[in-house]
Amino acid sequence: MPFKDSLSKLSEYLEVGAENVAKKSGELIEVSKINMEISSEEKKAYELYAKIGKKIYKRYIEGMEVDKDFISKCKEIEDIEKDIKELKERKLRAKEMKNCRHCYCEMKAEDNYCPRCGKKQ
Numbered sequence: 347m348p349f350k351d352s353l354s355k356l357s358e359y360l361e362v363g364a365e366n367v368a369k370k371s372g373e374l375i376e377v378s379k380i381n382m383e384i385s386s387e388e389k390k391a392y393e394l395y396a397k398i399g400k401k402i403y404k405r406y407i408e409g410m411e412v413d414k415d416f417i418s419k420c421k422e423i424e425d426i427e428k429d430i431k432e433l434k435e436r437k438l439r440a441k442e443m444k445n446c447r448h449c450y451c452e453m454k455a456e457d458n459y460c461p462r463c464g465k466k467q
């Protein structure tokens with residue numbers, strides 16, 4: 347093959363390659379846009395599931411009737427809530443702080459009167 351023809355072939359090859367790269371990156375951009383839309387819709391759905399779950403849990407905590415299928419999960423959440431409360435208290439102790447017994451604001455552990463509501467601890 348003459349040199350000129352080889353160059354022409356090479357140039358054609360490179361053009362096709364560049365087109366493929368452009369097509370691929372266009373596809374990738376489209377796919378990542380769609381993935382972001384999927385994530386956004388999934389997030390909306392999960393937030394609604396959580397709202398439904400919170401309503402059921404609230405009914406459970408208030409002693410209202412709850413479908414028996416949900417009771418064990420409600421008990422698990424109740425235990426988790428207790429753990430969270432203990433962790434928050436530990437965090438306050440680590441910072442040498444405590445919650446006011448009346449208004450629940452954060453205050454120094456050594457203080458006997460709340461700086462917010464003024465009540466004795």
Ligand SMILES: [Zn+2]
Nearest residue numbers: 446449460463
């Ligand atoms: Zn207070």
